[in-house]
Amino acid sequence: MTKLDATLQMLKDLTDANGVPGNEKEPREVMKKYIAPFADEVTTDNLGSLIAKKTGSVEDGPKIMVAGHLDEIGFMVTNIDDKGFLKFQTVGGWWEQVMLAQRVTIMTKEGNVPGVIGSKPPHILAPEARKKSVDKKDMFIDIGASSKEEAMEFGVRPGDSVVPVCDFTVMKNEKYLMAKAWDNRIGCAIAIEVLRQLKEADHPNTVYGVGTVQEEVGLRGARTSAHQIKPDIGFAVDVGIAGDTPGVTEKEALAKIGEGPQIIMYDASMVSHKGLRDFVTTTADEAGIPYQFDFVAGGGTDSGAIHLTANGVPALSITIATRYIHTHAAILHRDDFENAVKLIVEVIKKLDKDTVKEITFD
Incomplete structure (x- = not known):
């Protein structure tokens, strides 16, 4: 393999790490290494989810949770x-x-x-x-x-x-990346990169980049970490179904890899918050960031636990269309990762107390 750039090296380190539900130490240590330089503090909850906190220009600003899960199926x-x-x-x-x-x-x-x-x-x-x-x-x-x-x-x-077993692999078309555990180390990578890009940004929010545990067996770490954070807005960043392989129809899966992150309207764990969904898509439209709408009749993401925290949290799942999830080797597109990061960063820059209040009751 040729020498990897810094982003690809991070993705390799995250996906090559081994961590099934209940034993996420390896990916947690990798995520901590990469996210700590951009956080004010890094802690864990009692179940093992990693929580990296970065305070913006206002100490008591809205709390924004960006959560990917550390565990992989095994x-x-x-x-x-x-x-x-x-x-x-x-x-x-x-x-x-x-x-x-x-x-x-x-x-x-x-x-x-x-x-x-x-x-x-x-x-x-x-x-x-x-x-x-x-x-x-x-x-x-x-x-x-x-x-x-x-x-x-x-x-x-x-x-x-x-x-x-599947080593991280940059494919012949270098935008296509193959690895085990994209579900959901790509979400952890998005959380890391969001904090990196916000480090010097001027915004009034406190951002939490979270690596949750035990998502694959019931969204468990999202529940405990959200209980600890008590966010005002929650984003689950995960993988989604790619509908661009032979035999898959648009009735079964809408998204294609390389055409932008997926905005999940509905899945088995939640109905996405309309006010937040509209705010995110409007932000994307204004910034020229590509995205795709999608729904998943079966399965869910950490948003399913986050949105039920305390008296309720406006939440949305933003996912990366990925081929062959829940197998040994999956494929995604680097542009979708980068556009998901860009979208979440732009959204957070636009948030403040008044905007969060308006979103919540939209």
Whole structure:
């Protein structure tokens, strides 16, 4: 790989870090390294979400929360059989079609152990069984151990986290970036970059760049971190569905990668706040920042927890159209990342107490 610029290096460090729900230490440390220079203070809540605070020109200005989640989907070791094969539990949403024969890393107290997800080979299955996808309960992880004792000598124990393997890759068209964990280290990167660009900006808000934990298992860190912050406005920055691959119709997914961040009107966790949505899109129109409207009938983002904090928080999800989410390797477009940052920065510069009040009751 050729030498990466500073932004690509940050994206590589974030996505190469391993962190499934409940074990987000690695990506949290990476995010802290990159966001701390632009924050007045960096703390965590008691569940482990990272909270970087930057006060603007007014001490008691509106509190603006920009949250990406640190965790990625993965697995957990539940049992080691007598032959040294590992049984596992999915942590986050997986589709069996994308799991089999994929490389994984087991995170043990003594270091990382490589493995691969296996199952009974199709050659010995009945013809009807070959036509069906293998159920995850019939899969296992092979770590090259000859016995349970040897697997334990490697350091493997029940409860260990298991993560997909896919190195960060700049593709031939250098705007296209492939990695594991775009869901949702790209949101963490957006939060970092927003604070960086606001460091010297004149605005009356207190901005919180947040890396939440355990989003993939129920928006849990967003709930605890928002409770600690008590924001006046909340943005969840995450990935969204890309509708530009073969077989996907516009009825199923509207957005195309490279055509701007997605403004989510509706998902299973919330109906976006109309006043905030209109303010954001008007800002984008005035600044000439491209964006796309989208909706997701199933699934949700951290906005689903943020907007229910205390007596309610106007919240909006701004997402990056990403191909092949919830797999080992996903692809997004650098321009969408940069435009999402630009949009959120412009929005925050326009916010103040009166504007927030007007948005809230619009």
